[in-house]
Amino acid sequence: MSLLAIGTMAFDAIESPYGKTDKIIGGSCTYISLAASYFTPNVNVVAVVGEDFPQEYIDMLTAKGVNLDGLQIKKGEKSFFWSGRYHNNMNSRDTLVTDLNVLADFDPIVPESYQDCEYLMLGNLTPIVQMQAIERLKNRPKLIVMDTMNFWMDIAMDDLKKVLKKIDVLCINDEEARQLSGEYSLRNAAKKILEMGPNTLIIKKGEHGALLFKDNKIFFCPALVLEQVFDPTGAGDTFVGGFIGYLAKNGDLSFENMKRAIVHGSALASFCVEKFGTDRMIGLSEAEISDRIAEFQDLAGFDV
Amino acid sequence: MSLLAIGTMAFDAIESPYGKTDKIIGGSCTYISLAASYFTPNVNVVAVVGEDFPQEYIDMLTAKGVNLDGLQIKKGEKSFFWSGRYHNNMNSRDTLVTDLNVLADFDPIVPESYQDCEYLMLGNLTPIVQMQAIERLKNRPKLIVMDTMNFWMDIAMDDLKKVLKKIDVLCINDEEARQLSGEYSLRNAAKKILEMGPNTLIIKKGEHGALLFKDNKIFFCPALVLEQVFDPTGAGDTFVGGFIGYLAKNGDLSFENMKRAIVHGSALASFCVEKFGTDRMIGLSEAEISDRIAEFQDLAGFDV
Numbered sequence: 148m149s150l151l152a153i154g155t156m157a158f159d160a161i162e163s164p165y166g167k168t169d170k171i172i173g174g175s176c177t178y179i180s181l182a183a184s185y186f187t188p189n190v191n192v193v194a195v196v197g198e199d200f201p202q203e204y205i206d207m208l209t210a211k212g213v214n215l216d217g218l219q220i221k222k223g224e225k226s227f228f229w230s231g232r233y234h235n236n237m238n239s240r241d242t243l244v245t246d247l248n249v250l251a252d253f254d255p256i257v258p259e260s261y262q263d264c265e266y267l268m269l270g271n272l273t274p275i276v277q278m279q280a281i282e283r284l285k286n287r288p289k290l291i292v293m294d295t296m297n298f299w300m301d302i303a304m305d306d307l308k309k310v311l312k313k314i315d316v317l318c319i320n321d322e323e324a325r326q327l328s329g330e331y332s333l334r335n336a337a338k339k340i341l342e343m344g345p346n347t348l349i350i351k352k353g354e355h356g357a358l359l360f361k362d363n364k365i366f367f368c369p370a371l372v373l374e375q376v377f378d379p380t381g382a383g384d385t386f387v388g389g390f391i392g393y394l395a396k397n398g399d400l401s402f403e404n405m406k407r408a409i410v411h412g413s414a415l416a417s418f419c420v421e422k423f424g425t426d427r428m429i430g431l432s433e434a435e436i437s438d439r440i441a442e443f444q445d446l447a448g449f450d451v
Numbered sequence: 452m453s454l455l456a457i458g459t460m461a462f463d464a465i466e467s468p469y470g471k472t473d474k475i476i477g478g479s480c481t482y483i484s485l486a487a488s489y490f491t492p493n494v495n496v497v498a499v500v501g502e503d504f505p506q507e508y509i510d511m512l513t514a515k516g517v518n519l520d521g522l523q524i525k526k527g528e529k530s531f532f533w534s535g536r537y538h539n540n541m542n543s544r545d546t547l548v549t550d551l552n553v554l555a556d557f558d559p560i561v562p563e564s565y566q567d568c569e570y571l572m573l574g575n576l577t578p579i580v581q582m583q584a585i586e587r588l589k590n591r592p593k594l595i596v597m598d599t600m601n602f603w604m605d606i607a608m609d610d611l612k613k614v615l616k617k618i619d620v621l622c623i624n625d626e627e628a629r630q631l632s633g634e635y636s637l638r639n640a641a642k643k644i645l646e647m648g649p650n651t652l653i654i655k656k657g658e659h660g661a662l663l664f665k666d667n668k669i670f671f672c673p674a675l676v677l678e679q680v681f682d683p684t685g686a687g688d689t690f691v692g693g694f695i696g697y698l699a700k701n702g703d704l705s706f707e708n709m710k711r712a713i714v715h716g717s718a719l720a721s722f723c724v725e726k727f728g729t730d731r732m733i734g735l736s737e738a739e740i741s742d743r744i745a746e747f748q749d750l751a752g753f754d755v
């Protein structure tokens with residue numbers, strides 16, 4: 148079943164304790180579409196880039212089966228650019244530069260050929276643009292998953308709450324869940340957030356795993372215990388891209404299948420952090436992915 | 452099989468965002484022996500208290516089947532007293548008062564009747580006293596589990612490292628694992644710590660669960676997602692007491708059984724934090740415990 152992903156395609160420059168990159172390819176939609184492409188063949192993108200975005204990267208995504216008919220390339224303009232520095236513990240980072248460039252007036256035009264998409268992934272963007280994407284689909288998708296961040300809670304909470312009423316699954320991190328709900332306990336936070344619109348909540352906890360809340364049920368998926376987290380950039384987008392890609396693959400929206408989707412998203416995210424940017428996310432084999440899924444089973448499985 | 456627990460029996464005074472206690476009963480050995488008593492009938496204690504320690508509490512532990520022949524009651528002296536205040540997130544606390552009292556010159560005398568104990572639990576104490584307890588057992592126990600804390604790493608690292616060479620299982624939290632090993636990655640930290648003596652390492656991560664490392668295998672046990680953590684005092688002792696109590700129950704030291712032991716320890720710890728002090732740890736029913744074990748299975752179980 149077909150999936151529409153809307154978000155950013157951009158340049159990142161990253162500093163971590165393990166090194167420093169020049170401008171490399173990043174952006175939520177890049178990671179989401181790459182991740183989803185491992186599970187579902189029909190991934191469609193709405194995003195905007197400048198003339199500086201490299202054609203070979205567009206070709207790489209196309210070769211992965213990603214449909215870029217909805218990618219707007221703005222002549223004479225520059226792509227969105229973000230630069231950040233990770234601290235020693237890799238759990239916190241400072242933003243050094245944010246140049247919106249083409250993103251400043253992004254109009255998310257949905258091509259007619261995308262109108263039948265049944266799965267909509269709203270990558271992290273201003274809530275107004277996320278809402279526009281929903282409104283421009285003539286038929287309500289079977290599933291709408293939304294990512295967002297504390298930045299929008301700080302400056303656009305009202306807009307964000309309007310989008311929350313339109314979606315099925317919200318995917319945020321633990322601090323964002325606490326900020327959005329005003330509750331410290333994640334269980335209580337989930338209860339409040341699920342009254343705001345979504346019927347399903349995913350709380351990402353980075354190296355501490357992820358929680359899925361739906362219908363009074365809770366599932367916890369650990370993160371693999373890695374020797375080294377090289378670059379966390381894009382891990383959250385990869386995770387949620389893998390999640391919705393897995394669901395779009397088989398169309399089963401039961402709690403049990405969402406658990407599997409979380410495990411598959413986590414597996415992809417565990418690759419993402421092993422190298423800078425998207426380096427590790429290109430060219431994964433099926434065997435690599437299924438080996439990693441087996442690692443999750445070994446890590447978390449027990450009988451009593 | 453019989454278990455010997457050595458540690459503190461003491462008074463605590465606790466402030467948390469949910470309230471404040473007067474002096475209540477606490478101490479590592481109190482929580483450890485209470486927790487272990489749910490799984491194994493033969494729990495023996497070596498500890499020291501002052502004349503102020505309430506007889507009814509001694510009677511309560513005895514009624515739970517805990518053997519207190521090794522409890523020294525010092526006439527005219529006072530019990531160890533600790534007072535602390537938890538911050539809003541319950542993950543960090545300030546120590547307000549530490550009165551060592553009888554603990555200042557604790558001589559861990561092991562009664563002759565304890566000499567056959569096959570399971571030795573070294574609760575958090577100065578490493579020198581932990582070493583004395585090991586040396587005073589004529590036969591090396593089948594399993595020695597040790598708890599310790601960053602305080603001893605700061606002021607008695609050499610003594611601590613000597614004890615590490617004598618034990619089987621070390622149980623510490625994530626920050627302590629990082630301090631002890633000098634490694635940020637818990638996987639690398641575990642590798643280094645397992646070269647220091649113990650063959651098994653448990654890393655407690657509080658609300659983020661616990662990791663078990665043994666023979667190049669890793670198991671992750673989540674923490675239950677509770678509505679409210681009322682008072683975390685004693686949760687780590689309860690966890691490790693449940694762990695060793697479960698192992699002493701059936702004597703199976705395989706990795707698979709250690710996984711079960713971790714889940715059982717986590718289940719008991721999830722009760723411990725629901726009320727102040729030991730309040731919730733007295734009078735748990737078998738059904739309550741098995742229901743909670745089932746919650747862990749629901750929380751972490753998935754098939755792919």
